[in-house]
Amino acid sequence: MKKIIAMILSLALLLGCAAGFAENTEKVELGTVNVNGLFKIQGNLPEGYRLSILNQNAMYIRCQLISEDKAKPGVELSIAFADDWADTERLNDVSEGDLLEIEDSFREEDEVNIEYRETGLGTKLMVVSEAKDETDFVVVYTIYKGYELEFKMTPGTEALTEENIQMLVDFITGIEFVED
Numbered sequence: 001m002k003k004i005i006a007m008i009l010s011l012a013l014l015l016g017c018a019a020g021f022a023e024n025t026e027k028v029e030l031g032t033v034n035v036n037g038l039f040k041i042q043g044n045l046p047e048g049y050r051l052s053i054l055n056q057n058a059m060y061i062r063c064q065l066i067s068e069d070k071a072k073p074g075v076e077l078s079i080a081f082a083d084d085w086a087d088t089e090r091l092n093d094v095s096e097g098d099l100l101e102i103e104d105s106f107r108e109e110d111e112v113n114i115e116y117r118e119t120g121l122g123t124k125l126m127v128v129s130e131a132k133d134e135t136d137f138v139v140v141y142t143i144y145k146g147y148e149l150e151f152k153m154t155p156g157t158e159a160l161t162e163e164n165i166q167m168l169v170d171f172i173t174g175i176e177f178v179e180d
Contacts, residue, residue, distance in 0.1 A: 027176065031061035033147065035081040038180040046167050048072060065171075071158045075168060078150045082143075091124040091143040102126065106139065119173035127165065135160050140168055145177055 027042035028051055035058060045051060045065065049072075053063040065075040088094060094102070103114050103126070111131040118124055119142075128139040138160055140151040153160060153168055 030063060031056045033061060034058040039177040040180055041079060041177055043171060043175040046171050071156045073153045073156050073160055073164050076152045080148050081146055082148045085143050086146045088143050088146060117169060121173055138165055140172060
């Protein structure tokens, strides 16, 4: 009898711990766009962040993720329909030549390093960072369903870290275009 009670208590404790570490699955609406169909764009905000929508219309959303913790980086999001990519499902589908043109557009403004990563769902991401000792920004760029998604992260009171970039990649992985 004592063993059964001990097992039940252990199971309850284990489930309680798992619930404590579970991610928040409530999606926040980042905005809506309406080109070639109406999409609500939703995502899980990173822990400690809130969403502020700066402006939006049927083709464009601009918003930012803000933290009360001044040490954490800020993130500005831009989601805009691009006629050039109207028939492009993901950045994965863009030719090497077009990828080089996109890279060059980032190099026009600053001296940058460019690397590629993937979301947890396999969507290619272009990660652009300033080529200096202390990075002033990181831009993550991708294309999805004809929309260009650009996420610009700037440091808070602390320098940007690999963990900050991974937080942004995780956030992008969770973004959904929900057809209405």
